[in-house]
Amino acid sequence: MKNIVLFGPPGSGKGTQAQKLESKVGLRQISTGDLFRFHLGNSTELGKKAKAFMDKGDLVPDALTIEMLQSEVEKYPDAKGFIFDGFPRTAPQAEALDAFLLSRSTSISAMILLVVGEDELVRRLLERGKTSGREDDQNEEVVRHRITVYHEKTAPVADFYSAQGKFHKIPGEGGIEAIYASLEALIKSL
Numbered sequence: 001m002k003n004i005v006l007f008g009p010p011g012s013g014k015g016t017q018a019q020k021l022e023s024k025v026g027l028r029q030i031s032t033g034d035l036f037r038f039h040l041g042n043s044t045e046l047g048k049k050a051k052a053f054m055d056k057g058d059l060v061p062d063a064l065t066i067e068m069l070q071s072e073v074e075k076y077p078d079a080k081g082f083i084f085d086g087f088p089r090t091a092p093q094a095e096a097l098d099a100f101l102l103s104r105s106t107s108i109s110a111m112i113l114l115v116v117g118e119d120e121l122v123r124r125l126l127e128r129g130k131t132s133g134r135e136d137d138q139n140e141e142v143v144r145h146r147i148t149v150y151h152e153k154t155a156p157v158a159d160f161y162s163a164q165g166k167f168h169k170i171p172g173e174g175g176i177e178a179i180y181a182s183l184e185a186l187i188k189s190l
């Protein structure tokens, strides 16, 4: 089983690349952002709890996020592996993911960071906001806050995987196909 953490700031292209990996390599994408947006759109109890955090560009509390992620993984007992997109975003989430995967006799194979400069991130997110319908992509203040939250709370998660010898990074700027080619080559080499 190959389990990949696709890592990087908002706008680094994790979702785009994870979707390609799912269709070409057959690893199942789990995007906690997409899951939360599903709950928001359907006004579930979880969606109502997550909304205020998401609107501001803050992280949803760990307990809610971890529980949602675990029940999603449990839906796919036959998956040949997962691409975690947007999770883990905090140290407690990374620890919980390791323990959860261990309980299922598997583990993270690699964390892969998509490296993209800050100006490019803001440009991409605001551009996406014109068509995605995502309110958190339409307000520059919220966009910049999400990037700050990434630097403060999420970026340190790389150290967790680095200590396990699982940290890799690839350039996330350039054409989508070229980025995908290096990502796929890396994953196939694992």
Ligand code: AMP
Pocket (backbone or CB within 6 Å): 010, 032, 033, 034, 036, 053, 054, 055, 057, 058, 059, 060, 061, 065, 085, 086, 087, 088, 089, 093, 136, 146
């Ligand atoms: P994303 O689509 O990954 O940019 O996520 C959109 C929003 O969903 C984030 O700004 C957070 O409010 C929330 N979210 C997604 N994934 C997580 C996570 N792993 N931990 C906490 N909040 C999350």
